[in-house]
Amino acid sequence: MLNIVVCIKQVPDTNEVRLDPKTGTLIREGVPSIMNPDDKAGLEAALRIKDEFGATVRAVSMGPAQADAVLREALAMGADEAYLVSDRAFGGADTWATSSTIAAAVSKLPYDIVFTGRQAIDGDTAQVGPQMAEHLGIPNVSYAEEIRVVGDSLIVKRQFENSYQVVRVKMPCLVTALTELNRPRYMTPGGIFSAYREKQVTVWTRPDVPVDDSNIGLKGSPTRVKESFPKAVKGKGEVVTLDAEAEADYIAEKLRERFVI
Amino acid sequence: MKSFSEYKGVYVFVQQVDGVIAPVSFELIGKGRELAKQLNTSICAVLCGHNVAGLADELGEYGADTVVLIDDPALETYMTEPYTHAMHSAIEFFKPEIVLYGATTIGRDLAPRVSARVHTGLTADCTKLEIEQETGRLLMTRPAFGGNLMATIVCPEFRPQMATVRPGVMQKAEREEGRRARVVPFGVKFERNDRYIEVLDVIKKFNESEDISEADILVAGGRGMGSKENFDMLRELADALGGRVAASRAAVDAGWADKEIQVGQTGKTVRPKLYIAVGISGAIQHIAGMEESDIIVAVNRDETAPIFNVADYGVVGDLNKVIPMLTKKIIAMKESK
Numbered sequence: 001m002l003n004i005v006v007c008i009k010q011v012p013d014t015n016e017v018r019l020d021p022k023t024g025t026l027i028r029e030g031v032p033s034i035m036n037p038d039d040k041a042g043l044e045a046a047l048r049i050k051d052e053f054g055a056t057v058r059a060v061s062m063g064p065a066q067a068d069a070v071l072r073e074a075l076a077m078g079a080d081e082a083y084l085v086s087d088r089a090f091g092g093a094d095t096w097a098t099s100s101t102i103a104a105a106v107s108k109l110p111y112d113i114v115f116t117g118r119q120a121i122d123g124d125t126a127q128v129g130p131q132m133a134e135h136l137g138i139p140n141v142s143y144a145e146e147i148r149v150v151g152d153s154l155i156v157k158r159q160f161e162n163s164y165q166v167v168r169v170k171m172p173c174l175v176t177a178l179t180e181l182n183r184p185r186y187m188t189p190g191g192i193f194s195a196y197r198e199k200q201v202t203v204w205t206r207p208d209v210p211v212d213d214s215n216i217g218l219k220g221s222p223t224r225v226k227e228s229f230p231k232a233v234k235g236k237g238e239v240v241t242l243d244a245e246a247e248a249d250y251i252a253e254k255l256r257e258r259f260v261i
Numbered sequence: 262m263k264s265f266s267e268y269k270g271v272y273v274f275v276q277q278v279d280g281v282i283a284p285v286s287f288e289l290i291g292k293g294r295e296l297a298k299q300l301n302t303s304i305c306a307v308l309c310g311h312n313v314a315g316l317a318d319e320l321g322e323y324g325a326d327t328v329v330l331i332d333d334p335a336l337e338t339y340m341t342e343p344y345t346h347a348m349h350s351a352i353e354f355f356k357p358e359i360v361l362y363g364a365t366t367i368g369r370d371l372a373p374r375v376s377a378r379v380h381t382g383l384t385a386d387c388t389k390l391e392i393e394q395e396t397g398r399l400l401m402t403r404p405a406f407g408g409n410l411m412a413t414i415v416c417p418e419f420r421p422q423m424a425t426v427r428p429g430v431m432q433k434a435e436r437e438e439g440r441r442a443r444v445v446p447f448g449v450k451f452e453r454n455d456r457y458i459e460v461l462d463v464i465k466k467f468n469e470s471e472d473i474s475e476a477d478i479l480v481a482g483g484r485g486m487g488s489k490e491n492f493d494m495l496r497e498l499a500d501a502l503g504g505r506v507a508a509s510r511a512a513v514d515a516g517w518a519d520k521e522i523q524v525g526q527t528g529k530t531v532r533p534k535l536y537i538a539v540g541i542s543g544a545i546q547h548i549a550g551m552e553e554s555d556i557i558v559a560v561n562r563d564e565t566a567p568i569f570n571v572a573d574y575g576v577v578g579d580l581n582k583v584i585p586m587l588t589k590k591i592i593a594m595k596e597s598k
Contacts, residue, residue: 012406014409095373096377096381096382096383100377122406123405124385124404124405125373125385126369126370127369127372127373127376127385129373131373131374131376134373134374137456139341139455139456139457140370142341142366142369142370160367161365161366161472162466162521163278164464164466165338165460165462166460166462167340167458167460168458168461169459170455170458222376222381222382222416222418223382223383223384223414224414224415225413225414226413226414228405228412229411229412229413231404231408231410236571237574238573239569239572239575240574240575240576240577241577241578242576242578244578244582244586247560247583247586248583248586248587248589248590251560251574252590252591252594254558254573255535255558258535260478260534260535260556261502261595
């Protein structure tokens with residue numbers, strides 16, 4: 001039977017993040033936390049393989065104690081086990097240190113396939129998946145849009161800007177999932193009950209993760225944030241409200257002035 | 262602080278597929294050349310592929326001083342492992358100070374894998390690169406939180422400093438006919454291992470000549486279009502202007518337009534001469550992908566739509582009336598010329 005690890009991240013729903021118009025800072029209060037959408041597609045892909053062939057699906061997340069919620073959601077959707085990698089020592093990590101930490105945690109579990117999302121909506125880096133594969137010494141296929149298990153391999157349709165590759169990759173391997181991969185299932189009432197009453201989230205702290213101190217947290221991060229700032233807003237131009245004909249004239253005239261026509 | 266005096270030069274990973282160099286690679290050479298000048302060093306293009314030596318001239322004409330050529334059958338088609346091995350070998354040997362990659366589906370797969378193997382930092386999807394005067398460090402600025410926030414990242418203790426850069430953000434240098442780069446063939450030994458995959462098939466899904474990131478004029482539709490059929494109206498306007506049609510994520514999600522023409526954080530970054538946003542409210546994720554356009558025109562029913570905050574010229578009105586009229590006027594103006 002296959003062993004599948006799915007890496008998931010709890011993220012603020014960035015569609016709900018707004019800027020304070022006066023200070024230009026992020027308003028984070030009241031912004032709901034969700035399971036990162038690409039990760040959810042990876043989880044669904046794992047669960048479909050489980051439905052078809054039978055598999056043990058283990059969800060792993062790194063984050064603060066609140067990330068328990070996304071692991072419970074994964075359990076309620078059908079994951080068998082859940083692990084939360086959580087310790088202050090892991091905090092402040094960039095993608096390099098994050099990937100080395102999660103890879104070390106995953107290395108304690110049996111795996112034929114590791115799923116990650118392509119990228120998280122709060123960071124958008126798309127780095128942790130391929131970096132984890134490198135730390136684990138396994139092949140990775142990024143941007144997966146379709147996936148099939150054939151014998152000891154996966155056949156993956158891999159997205160590029162203007163083409164697809166259909167590739168065969170031998171297990172064990174890591175696949176980064178796109179939301180295009182599938183439509184994730186909902187939690188079932190029974191699943192929710194079992195996620196909170198029967199199943200457990202195992203918490204792994206610093207001593208549980210076999211990784212060198214120099215490769216975790218802020219200290220193990222090659223990159224540093226020098227500064228962050230709200231995006232400069234471009235000066236507002238003209239906005240007119242006229243009748244349709246006059247508006248079309250207005251645009252055409254402006255384009256002529258600016259030598260577009 | 263560690264000394265990095267042995268790390269020299271600005272290197273660019275050249276992305277070529279089927280012998281065609283991705284435009285972002287030229288953009289990176291253009292930017293890399295500026296950075297190299299400030300650092301008093303040279304700009305080197307790393308060209309990986311099979312039978313691609315002929316592309317070196319073009320790289321020279323766009324500003325590369327040196328082309329490191331890694332030519333091997335193992336690099337015929339893009340695959341993560343042999344390309345990672347090639348870049349890792351080049352970095353170990355040449356010890357660059359800076360390495361830049363396009364933030365394409367290839368660059369965003371390759372660069373993280375290389376960074377993990379080399380053990381150095383990588384900053385994703387940068388929109389600005391500059392050299393810090395006092396320290397000579399590379400300052401890498403990128404959007405975070407779906408474009409809500411900008412962060413400047415440094416890589417103080419490791420070399421090379423690496424970044425991926427979104428296509429369409431940097432300007433390529435003026436092409437200088439006849440300018441030649443010094444070509445340095447670099448032999449790398451490739452041995453198949455468990456990390457290799459097998460490419461069974463390549464399916465082209467889109468005509469590259471229709472790539473929106475290359476267009477000078479874009480007419481983009483959003484949720485306000487209301488239907489797939491209404492996009493015909495945009496196509497007529499785009500044809501009249503000699504431009505192409507693009508779409509917001511909402512329009513793509515509604516099934517009215519292809520993902521390939523999506524502009525924004527999860528689509529493409531564009532900087533055309535003219536961007537006409539029709540029925541697009543202007544979510545921050547969309548604006549992140551088009552705000553660098555030279556001229557922005559917005560047509561929207563809702564006067565409070567955020568798109569008007571970035572538009573040079575906005576009209577509040579009914580797109581179903583305004584757009585066909587505008588198309589007619591433009592055709593008439595062009596004919597009368």
